[in-house]
Amino acid sequence: MMLTEHPCFSAHAHFRYGRIHLPVAPKCNIRCGYCDRRFDCANESRPGVTSAVVSPEEALVRVERALCQDNRLRVVGIAGPGEPLANSATWETLRLVRQHFPNLLLCLSTNGLTLADHLPELLDCGISSLTITVNSLSVNSAKHIYQAVAGSTEIDAISTFLATQQEGVAKAVAAGVAVKINTVVIPGVNTDEIEEIARWGGRVGVSIMNLMPLIPQAAFHGIAPPSRALLCDLRSRAGAYVSQFAHCKQCRADATGVPG
Template structure:
């Protein structure tokens, strides 16, 4: 007799606990599933204007009608405006299943991110919530993100070597202090 109380799934050759809710999130998230890309949509809420790092390649002061990547926006929304947008999108486009926050700055460096997540989660708990972050403030934010059911988090990692990172980042700001050069890269990678 097989014990059905503990199922596993094979992911990249490893056995992991099977979680049907997480599988639903993966299967309905257009960023993580090729099939979902053609069946489901996502809506990004540009509620996070401030950034706690400055990447040498990043320019957030303009947008373009042909630019639709996270981090680029024509207007930063308040959390309330973000909720209004979600209401409209879900009503007009019921195939949208994912609400994401990816900027235009660093979501975790903006209290508006958490307010937007709270508002959307309270009204639309069935939607998949996701977030893109540079990861600097992730350890101290993870419990609050879990409270709002943010189940998909993307961490941008531009370097694994501080010698390369110091060439990519002009500065990193953490706990009110600005770091430069190798020290900045080491902090971000720690």
């Protein structure tokens, strides 16, 4: 199965094939200013939200049921509701899914803080694609986005995070993993840096970039989301360096089905 059937990497696949997110990872190691995982309702669709955290065994049952309901399912992903690499259940879940459903693509979303360290284990689990949230390359803007990194509020912790994140992205690409960069567009905070992030991503060889509009909440509840015109302009400029994905639904940590 190729990434052409991954609905979060391919515009064509987005409307034809399905994915299931398994909410097995509640713990997180970074506090982002735009993240709020406290609330959930049936009509709430955004990253970090799930109706329940499930065990690896329960996650496996969800995959089996999803396949029975819709044979268009192609991708099994772990996208939270916290940071997958900070949760031991992630590894058990990936191994169970690979053992029972070897034909499905395995995908994972991460902030990249410990990606370089965990990459060998991810490869051993059969990961074929990664989505890494890269919101900044500069401490000057990152300090406004990240409120704490690994429990520290020091600038040095943010600086170290940016360096290790970039190292993880480069190593994943070099290992043959298809990498997508997610960037939350935060007006007045990182909009002037989007093109530089794209330039860097293209240079290291990421497959695609996804610019996501800020959802005003948590520390950023008073910032208006970027306009459609601004997003179009940023995608146009970033597209000179790396392919752009413009169909993202910013879906839940327990999303399932064909997204488009």
